[in-house]
Amino acid sequence: MTITRRAMLGGTLGLVAGGLTGCATADASGSLISVGFAQTGAESTWRAANTASLRKALSRRNGFELMFIDSQGRQENEIAAVRSFVTRGVDVIVLAPMVEGGWRDVLEEARQAHIPVVLEDRGIDASGSSLYVSRVGDDFRHEGALAAEWVVATSDPATRIVELLGTTGSSAALERSAGFDEVIAGHGFTVLDAQDAGFTRAGGKEVMAxxxxxxxxxxxxxxxxxxxxxxxxxxxIRAAGLEPGHDIRIVTIDGTRDALVELIAGRLNHVVQCNPMLGPQVASVVRAVHSGRPVKREYIATDRVFDTRAAKEVLATWPY
Structure with missing residues (x-):
């Protein structure tokens, strides 16, 4: 197998069953739990659904006072957001880290201020692993492996592949690549090219062209x-006069409504879900952390895969 890819690292996430439960009320004193949520940005349909889920779950009605900052796809904005939450003295910080590295200093500031940090969606590298209490997210390595399993099951070993990678340095991109590579290794596939397209529609169009x-x-x-x-x-692909889904088969990850529509239309061939509806679990973890109850190190959402038939079955009621 020939792979022209930049060197990538990825760690295996442990799968944790079950979750916390809790009523939608304020803390024991009757006060709202103040939460600072630093989101990576609004780069995708998935991210918009994820933000909406967190905003709904961490609402005033549910006993929270939410301070939300959209970091607009820049880690320096996210770091500044976390620092602002520390200055304001929030009860809990929720961080969706854009990339794995570069968090130790600001998370140490939160620790010194006795403000617990909960990671949402992506993870961080080992240098900051002792500075957060829990992560709520998806198993990105498994998602990459699921995509690769479909490739192996449906493709000739001589198949030539290109890859659109997510944001360089993000745990989602690193781990999806690792899971995909592990499964296709030894099957004879050739990866012609792999480039960062930033998890955006515009980036995907530009890099694919x-x-x-x-x-x-x-x-x-x-x-x-x-x-x-x-x-x-x-x-x-269509602009080049080719037929997506036929001339070039396509497998993607997220499971958005737009992708399911394209899957049903035959322009995508396989879709792996990455569940963005993490708000209720995050709210439960935040409530437990604030009250001093123990939490698990990770809470992993349930994902599924879609072929055309499965997409048709759920499309009418699909939430994102």
Whole structure:
């Protein structure tokens, strides 16, 4: 197998069953629990659904006073947001880290202020692992593996692949790559190219257009690490006079409504879910941490895979 990919690292996340439960009330004193939530940005349909889930769960009605900051896709903005929460003296900080590294100093500031930190969605590297109490998210490595299992099961070993990668340095991109690589290794596939497209639709269109210009008809299959990049790639493939889903088969990760529509239409071939509806579990963890109750190190959401039939079965009631 030939792989032209930048070196990537990824750690295995432990799967944790079960979750915390808690009533939708304020703390024991009757006061609202103040929460600072630093979100990475609004780069994708998945992210919009994730933000909406957190906002709803951490609402005043549910006993929280939420301070939300959209970091607009810049880690320096996220670090500044966390520092502002420390200055304000919130009860708990919820952080959706854009990338794995670079968090030790600011999380140490939160620790010194006795403010617990809960990670939401992505993870951070080992240098800051002792500075947060719990993570609520998805198993990105498993998602990459699920995408690869479909490739192995449905593809000729001589299949030539290109990949649209997520944000460089993010745990989602690193671990999806690791899971995908582990499964396709030894099956004879050739990865022609792999580039960061930023988890955005515009990025997916731009990078896929460049792939098509560089590799042309050699491309037989696309692995897009999220739906939005895959949906952008569809536009580039059609602009090149090719039929997405037929001339170039496509597997993506997220499970958004837009992707399920394209799957039913035959322009995507397989979709792996990454569940964004993490708000209720985050709220339960925040409430437990604030009250001094123990929490698990990780709470992993349940994901599923979609073919055309499965997409048709859920589309009418799909929440994001």
């Amino acid at each position: 460049a792939f098509l210009q560089k590799h042309g008809d050699d491309i037989q299959l696309l692995f897009a690490q999220n739906d939005d990049m895959g949906l952008g790639a569809i536009q580039a």
